[in-house]
Amino acid sequence: MDWSMTVGNVLAVFLTLAIFSFLYRDNPIYKTAEHFFVGLAAGYFIVIQYHTVFLPNLWQPLTHDVAALFRSGQAAQQLAGSLALMQLGAAAQHGLWQAFSPDIKGILDPVTFHGWRLALIVPLAMGLLMFTQLMKKYAWLSRWPMAVVIGSFSGLALLGNAQGDLLPQIKANLIPFIKPGSWTAFWADPGLFTFLDVLWNPVLIIGVISVLIYFFFSVEHKGAIGGVAAVGIGFLMISFGAAYGNTVMTRISLLIERFDFLLKPATRYITLVTLLLLLAYFIITAFKDKHKARIER
C-alpha cells in the first residue's frame, strides 16, 4: 500500500470517528471534522464547476472559436445570422435556412460556423451581473440573471409537473375496481398473495379518493365526509410510516458502510488506535470538567 493511501485511510478513519463522537456529546473534535467537511465540499464544488462547466461550455468556446471568428473577419455577419436564427423555432429556422442564398449558407456552414458561440457572451454577461450583489449600488442588476434562472426553471418545472407527473398519475388511477382476472386467479389458487392481488385495485382507489377528500377543506369534516376523511388519515399515516421505515433503512445502510470501512483489513488497526486516542481524550476532558466544577463549588 502506498503512502497516499495510508494517509487517506488515517484521515478517513479519524473523520468518521470524529463525526461519530457527537453521539457521545458535542466536542471540538466533532466541530473540526464538521468544518473540514463544509470547507472541502465548498472547495470541491467550485473546482468541479470551473473545470466541467465554465471551461468547456463557456470559456473555451469563447476564447478559441470566437477568436478564430474575429480573425476571419466574419464576426458581424455570423453574429447577425445567429441572433436571427435564435429568435425562431426549429421549423422556422429550417425554413429560413432553406431561403438563405448560397453565400450566406457558406458563412453559416455548421462545420465552419462559430457564430452560435458568440451568443455565449449573453450568459457570460448574465453570470457577471450576479457579482453585482457584492456592490450595494448596483445590486439590482443581479435581478436580471435571477429572473432568467427563476423564469426558465419555473417554466420547466410547471410543464414537467403537468406533463410528466400529474396527467400520467391520473391516468394510472383510472383502473377497474377489481383487477381483471384476479378473482379467477384467487379461486383457482386461494392464498395470501392471490387474495392481496384481489385487494390491490380497491385499496388504491379507496386510498386516493379518501386522501383527496381529507385535503378538501371547503366542507366541514363531519358525518360521511368526516368518516371518509378519517380513512384518508389512515392511508396518510401508513404512507408516512412507509417513508419513515425507508428513512431508517437508509440511515442504517450508511452506518453499515462506515462500519464496514472501519473494519477493513487496511483500516482496522488505524480504527483501533484512533478509537483509543479519542477515548483517552474524552476521559481526560471528563476529569478536567469534574475538577473545574469542584473548584467552582
Place this chain on the structure above:
Amino acid sequence: MAKPTARWTERLEHLDRRIIFLVVAVGILVPLVAPLGLPVTVTEPVQAFRDQIDGLPPGSAVLVSADWDPGSRAELLPATVALFHHLFQRDVRVLIISLWPAGPRMVEQALAEVRGAHTKTYGKDYVNLGFKEGAEVVMVSLGDNLPATFPADYYGTPVSTLPVLRGIKSYKDIAMVITLSAGYPGTKEWVQQVQDRYNMPMISACAGVSAPEYYPYYQAGQLKGLIGGLKASAEYETVLERKGFAVAAMDAQALGHYIIIGFIILGNALYLINKWTNLGARKE
C-alpha cells in the same frame, strides 16, 4: 421531604439515548464480523429492472445519469457497480453523465471496481461525460443536442473524437435512460422532464429514503424497473449472481431493523405501563 424514587419502568422510559446508540452499533457490528447468512428474496421491481436491461437491443446506447454523491455511497455504489457489470456483459454503449458535482468521481470509483472483469474499452464502449450544472435544463437540452450539452468528457477529450458517441445526437438515438438518484435533481425530474415528453423507457436505482416517492412511477409504468435502497441493491446482486457489499450488509441491516423495532415496541409499552400505573395511583 425526600423525593420519591422513580420506578424501574419510569427510569427505563427515560433511558440515556447513548445506550440505544451503543446497542444499535453492537447489533450492526456483530453480523459484519460473524455473518448470519439470511436469505435475500428478489422483488418484482428489481426483477423488472434486470429484465429491461436484458431486453436492450444489441448495439444500442443507454444513458446512465449518476445523480448521487458520497452521502449515498452506501446504497448507490453497490447498485452502480452491479449495473455496470450488467451493462458491460451486454453489447450496448454506455454513456454516463452526472447532474451532481461529486457524481463523476463516484462513477470513476464504480468503474474502477468493474474494469478488470470485462474487456470493454473507454471511449469505444463507454464514456464518463462528467458533471453539468443545470438540472432540468440539462435534461431537456440533451433532447435537443447531446454533444453540444457535453462538448467534452470527464477528462476533457472532445466528444467528437469518441467512437462511443458516433451517431448519437439526442434522446432519439438512445434506447433507455437509467437514473441513479439520491435526491434533487434525480429520478423525479428525469420522469417529469424526459420520460413522457420523449417517450423514453426509464429505470431507476435510488436511495431508500426516496423509494416511496418513486413507487407510484413504477406502478404507473413511467419507470419500468426500480431498485430502492441497499436491500434492493442486494436483490439486484442476487439476481445477477454477483454477490457484493449489498448482500454482505443484509444481515447487519436486518438486525439493525429488529433492534429499532424492539426499541419502538419497548418505548410504547413503557409509556402505556407508566401511564396506567400513574392513573391507578392517582385514583387510589
